[in-house]
Amino acid sequence: MKEIERIIRVDHAGERGAIGIYSAQLIVARVLYKDLVPVLEAMLLHEREHYATFNRLLNSRRIRHCYGLGLWAFGGAVLGTLTALLGRNAIWVCTNSIETTVLHHLEWQLVFLNKHDAEAYAAVLSIKSDEEEHREMGRSNGKESFLYKPIFWLVQRSTEFAIWLSTKL
Ligand SMILES: [Fe+2]
Ligand SMILES: [Fe+2]
Structure with missing residues (x-):
């Protein structure tokens, strides 16, 4: 089904x-x-x-990867570098x-895949607890400051845009 392929690809x-x-922030x-x-x-x-x-899943089903893969890598590196240079709070x-933003998408994906595809459902479910852990790290370590909301908003919009774009590429 096209929708399932799209989910795995995105x-x-x-x-x-x-x-x-995370690679850029690490540097x-x-x-x-x-x-x-x-x-x-x-x-x-x-x-x-x-x-x-997800790479294993794409390969085993012979689904092509997103044409925007390089863009994601590049965009991620730029975002990671900029936030890290803004300070530890920005990280x-x-x-x-x-x-x-990611978890918001995983939620509807899981509802959808639960009805249509057990293997893909298991793959998405397997990453959920890690992403929740990451979100919790961000929440508990990030301190309120005047930069908090603009950065949160900007990153969320870029992520949403990248996700939307990936469904087209
Ligand atoms: Fe992840
Ligand atoms: Fe994560």
Whole structure:
């Protein structure tokens, strides 16, 4: 079914974006915020596993990946670098914003896949608890500041836009 292919393809691309973000933040953190390195490494490891999960699913079903994959990687790296340079708080706002947006999508995907595709459902479900953990990290570490809301909004809009674009590419 086209909708199922689209879901797997978008999630696969999204994980590529997440890898880009956390990799870039990690590079900055190694210089500026050494204490954040272990936790960013842990999140990056999760995203690599998520990416591998969807990659296996794409390959086993011979579904093509999103044509915007490189764009996700690049956009993620830009977003990760910018937020990390804005400060450690911006890293957490960015994490909270992205994972909140992602989880919102996972919810409806799970409802849909539960009715139509057990294997894809299991794949999406398998990443959910990690993403909830990431969102929680973002929420509990991000401090309220005048930059919080604009960054949250901007990251959310970019994520929504990237997701929308990926359904077309
Ligand atoms: Fe992920
Ligand atoms: Fe995540």
